Structure formats: C-alpha cells, structure tokens
Amino acid sequence: AQKVTQTQTSISVMEKTTVTMDCVYETQDSSYFLFWYKQTASGEIVFLIRQDSYKKENATVGHYSLNFQKPKSSIGLIITATQIEDSAVYFCAMREGGGGADRLTFGKGTQLIIQP
Amino acid sequence: DMKVTQMPRYLIKRMGENVLLECGQDMSHETMYWYRQDPGLGLQLIYISYDVDSNSEGDIPKGYRVSRKKREHFSLILDSAKTNQTSVYFCASSFGGANTGQLYFGEGSKLTVL
Numbered sequence: 326a327q328k329v330t331q332t333q334t335s336i337s338v339m340e341k342t343t344v345t346m347d348c349v350y351e352t353q354d355s356s357y358f359l360f361w362y363k364q365t366a367s368g369e370i371v372f373l374i375r376q377d378s379y380k381k382e383n384a385t386v387g388h389y390s391l392n393f394q395k396p397k398s399s400i401g402l403i404i405t406a407t408q409i410e411d412s413a414v415y416f417c418a419m420r421e422g423g424g425g426a427d428r429l430t431f432g433k434g435t436q437l438i439i440q441p
Numbered sequence: 442d443m444k445v446t447q448m449p450r451y452l453i454k455r456m457g458e459n460v461l462l463e464c465g466q467d468m469s470h471e472t473m474y475w476y477r478q479d480p481g482l483g484l485q486l487i488y489i490s491y492d493v494d495s496n497s498e499g500d501i502p503k504g505y506r507v508s509r510k511k512r513e514h515f516s517l518i519l520d521s522a523k524t525n526q527t528s529v530y531f532c533a534s535s536f537g538g539a540n541t542g543q544l545y546f547g548e549g550s551k552l553t554v555l
Contacts, residue, residue: 358542370531370546388503416483420542428499429542433483 327352329419331432340409340439345392346402346435348417359400360418360429361389370416376400404437412439443468443499447532447547457553460519462550464532471537473515474544475499475507477528484531490515491537 328351338344341398350359359376376393384391392401404411415430445466454460464473471492476484476499486499488507496507504526508516515534519526529551533544 360542362544368529368549370533370544372543372545376541418542428486428489429487429544431476431484433481 327354327357327419327421327428327430329417329430329432331417331435335434335436335438337438337440338387338407341406343403343405344407344437346415346417347405348400348432349400349420350400350417352419352421354421356421358420359391359393360420361391361400361402362431363415364414364416364434366413371375371401373415374402389406394404408441409439412437443535443545445532445545445547447530449550450548451551453553454522456524457521460522460526460552460554461504461531462517462519462532462552464515464517464547466513466515466534466545468534468536468545469512470534470545471512472535473509473516474533474535475505475517476531476533477501478531478549479528483496487517487530519552522552524554526552527554528552 330349333405357378361373364370374389376384376391388405390403414434416434418429420429448463474489475487478484485501487505488499490496490509504517529549531549532547536545
C-alpha cells in the first residue's frame with residue numbers, strides 16, 4: 326500500500342526568503358506520480374505542481390519547484406521569494422501507476438507561515 | 442468555467458438523521474472523489490467514482506454510500522449519521538488517464554452531527 330509522510334507540522338519563515346517542505350513516500354510501483362496541493366485559510370484546495378516518476382528533470386511552475394530524489398523516495402517542495410499569500414497548508418500526494426487505480430493518497434500536511 | 446460546486450456548504454444534523462451532500466462539476470471529468478478532512482489527519486478518501494454507476498470504495502467507506510447517475514453529479518449519503526462523522530467533506534474531480542491526480546476541489550461541506 327502506498328504511504329505519504331510529511332514530518333514537518335509547521336514552518337515559519339520571513340517573507341522573500343526560500344523555504345523547502347519535505348515529503349517522503351512509499352510505493353511498490355515502478356511508475357508513480359507525485360503532487361503538491363495548497364489549502365488556503367478559507368479552505369480552498371488547489372493543485373500546484375506534479376512530478377512523474379519517470380522524469381529526471383525537476384518540475385518547476387512559477388516560484389514553485391520540486392526536489393525529486395528518487396533513491397530516497399523524497400519529493401520536496403521549494404518556494405522561492407515567498408510572499409505573505411503563500412501562508413497556507415501544503416499537502417503532498419501520490420498516485421501509483423497502473424490502470425484503474427486513480428487513487429490519490431495525501432500526506433497530513435505542513436502549515437507554512439510567512440512572517441512580514 | 443472549470444468549477445466544482447458543493448451543496449450545502451454548512452449542515453447541522455442530529456445523530457440518526459440522514460445526510461445528503463451533493464457535488465457537481467462542469468468539466469465533464471470522468472473521475473470524481475469524496476474526501477473527508479479532520480484536524481491533523483489530512484484528506485482521507487471515502488469513495489471514488491470512475492464514471493456513471495462505476496463507484497469504488499476508498500480507504501474509509503464505512504458509514505457512507507455514494508450515487509453517480511450523471512457524469513457531472515456525485516452524491517455522498519450518510520444513512521443514520523453518527524457524531525464521529527462530523528467533519529469537512531470535499532468533493533473533487535479529475536480527468537482520467539495521464540492527468541489523473543490533478544484534482545479540482547470543491548469548497549467543502551462542513552457537517553456537524555449532534
């Protein structure tokens with residue numbers, strides 16, 4: 326069974342700095358997909374970025390990037406030049422490959438606080 | 442408009458009453474999900490639907506059932522609600538295939554069972 330672990334419960338950083346949030350996963354599949362989602366204080370949950378396991382290049386979208394370390398089963402989310410509005414809870418998630426699975430397993434989340 | 446809509450947003454019920462949570466999406470997504478979110482536990486999958494009348498249990502299906510009679514609509518039903526079903530429920534949808542996993546979430550339905 327797949328498992329996703331986020332060990333950092335809460336992180337606080339100063340505005341305009343860079344922050345990394347950790348995530349490790351467990352899977353038996355050779356093909357899998359990793360995602361990060363953001364939940365704002367209003368409760369809204371939005372997709373941020375994904376990494377497909379077969380891709381060696383780290384994904385980047387805007388000021389979000391990933392640090393994919395396949396041998397360590399690790400997928401860190403890096404936010405550069407943080408802004409106040411980046412304050413939110415960030416969830417790591419994984420989907421295993423294979424037909425018909427379509428199940429997304431989430432970690433328990435990391436709360437990010439951006440200090441002005 | 443790429444939107445997932447949940448109704449109602451807030452609901453208070455007494456133990457033993459039936460609960461119907463409804464979810465609609467306007468993207469013709471094949472796959473739809475119901476999750477519940479409790480403090481410190483993240484998002485737990487209740488049910489997943491691959492298309493009309495093609496539903497599958499998630500990780501915590503006990504006490505819940507679902508209905509999907511149209512692709513754009515997915516309902517979560519609690520028959521005889523229990524106090525431990527107090528939670529925030531999120532509906533989500535996604536395309537199937539390679540884009541599965543990129544979920545679009547509704548705004549959540551906060552259920553309180555007294």
